[in-house]
Amino acid sequence: MLRRLSPDSVPAFPAASVDQLVTGVAVLDRRLHFIGANSAFCELFDVGSPKLLGIPLADFGRAGATLAPIAERALSQQSAVAGRGERLVSNAGHAFGADVIASCAGANVLLEVHRSAENAVAAPTRWSESLRGLAHEVKNPLAGLRGAAQLLKRRIAEPDLQRLADLIIAEADRLAGLTDRLLHGGRKPHLTHVNLHEVTERARAVIASEASGGVQLERDYDPSLPGLRGDADRLQQLVLNLMRNALQAGATRIAVRTRAAHNLLIGERPTRLAARLDIIDNGPGVPAALRDTLFLPLVSGRANGTGLGLALAQEIAREHGGAVVHDEAPGQTIFALLLPLGGDHG
Numbered sequence: 001m002l003r004r005l006s007p008d009s010v011p012a013f014p015a016a017s018v019d020q021l022v023t024g025v026a027v028l029d030r031r032l033h034f035i036g037a038n039s040a041f042c043e044l045f046d047v048g049s050p051k052l053l054g055i056p057l058a059d060f061g062r063a064g065a066t067l068a069p070i071a072e073r074a075l076s077q078q079s080a081v082a083g084r085g086e087r088l089v090s091n092a093g094h095a096f097g098a099d100v101i102a103s104c105a106g107a108n109v110l111l112e113v114h115r116s117a118e119n120a121v122a123a124p125t126r127w128s129e130s131l132r133g134l135a136h137e138v139k140n141p142l143a144g145l146r147g148a149a150q151l152l153k154r155r156i157a158e159p160d161l162q163r164l165a166d167l168i169i170a171e172a173d174r175l176a177g178l179t180d181r182l183l184h185g186g187r188k189p190h191l192t193h194v195n196l197h198e199v200t201e202r203a204r205a206v207i208a209s210e211a212s213g214g215v216q217l218e219r220d221y222d223p224s225l226p227g228l229r230g231d232a233d234r235l236q237q238l239v240l241n242l243m244r245n246a247l248q249a250g251a252t253r254i255a256v257r258t259r260a261a262h263n264l265l266i267g268e269r270p271t272r273l274a275a276r277l278d279i280i281d282n283g284p285g286v287p288a289a290l291r292d293t294l295f296l297p298l299v300s301g302r303a304n305g306t307g308l309g310l311a312l313a314q315e316i317a318r319e320h321g322g323a324v325v326h327d328e329a330p331g332q333t334i335f336a337l338l339l340p341l342g343g344d345h346g
Helices: 039-045 064-077 117-122 129-155 159-183 196-210 232-248 288-293 309-319
Strands: 024-028 034-037 081-089 095-105 108-115 192-194 216-220 228-230 253-266 269-281 323-329 332-340
Touching (some): 024 039, 159 196, 192 196, 196 232, 228 232, 232 309, 253 332, 309 332
Antiparallel strands (some): 024 108, 095 108, 192 228, 253 269, 323 332
């Protein structure tokens, strides 16, 4: 029997801000009682979010016996603790393999459940109804925005303003494509031949339109870098998230650099050849207290930040067999996207 607390004694859970993540995420208070969970978590365990409110993690069905010790270690050590290849069982009795990460996020404990790839491929993709509803609501305004930009382009003669209109049209088309994917299901990347520099240039154009005149945008591309297989829209979103993160952190100089990297590890996977894209800025850097949990959802160094930009960037990188890593140098904050080239990514 699950024990529950009074809803009055449980803090609010920012469900809307994490519902778009495909990773199962739950937030616990310091007693390890559920504050809430996103749709992906509820789908994994076949449970409704309202029923979780106030339940102790240890009493969370058969999965609680596995999840509770991981969360307890994270709480006692005040650091991120991972459980690799755990076998979990949903409330409906469905068993699946997953990697589990627990970490402290302010006064709460954040619990992530990453379903193993072999299960994720076999399982049908299930998007939350709230996210599909959002996609549906966004489609009509996007069409209106695109139409207005087309009319504006016809009525202006200045080349710079026409380029801005083209940018609005291209971004409206990209977002319309993303909403179509949400509405019609399936989150598997649409892989085609991608020129990483073209993707990055589109992201730079968007950031240039958002930035004030005092922000320098620089580039240093390796022209010999080969193309790769990827989802151009998803990769553009990743680069946008990294550049926008630098912009919102107060950077006045943002540089994009590409290089080929040889014989490195991406996660735990040896990779012979990879594309490396660095986003380098002169902002204040990442606070030391956040560096171990930087890519976890809801972790942000800004008071008004959602903590989703880096988490989504990492998720897109993993879709492509890659990773986003963070580094600091004197006067520089560096986020590097690593993507395998050639036969390293099936």
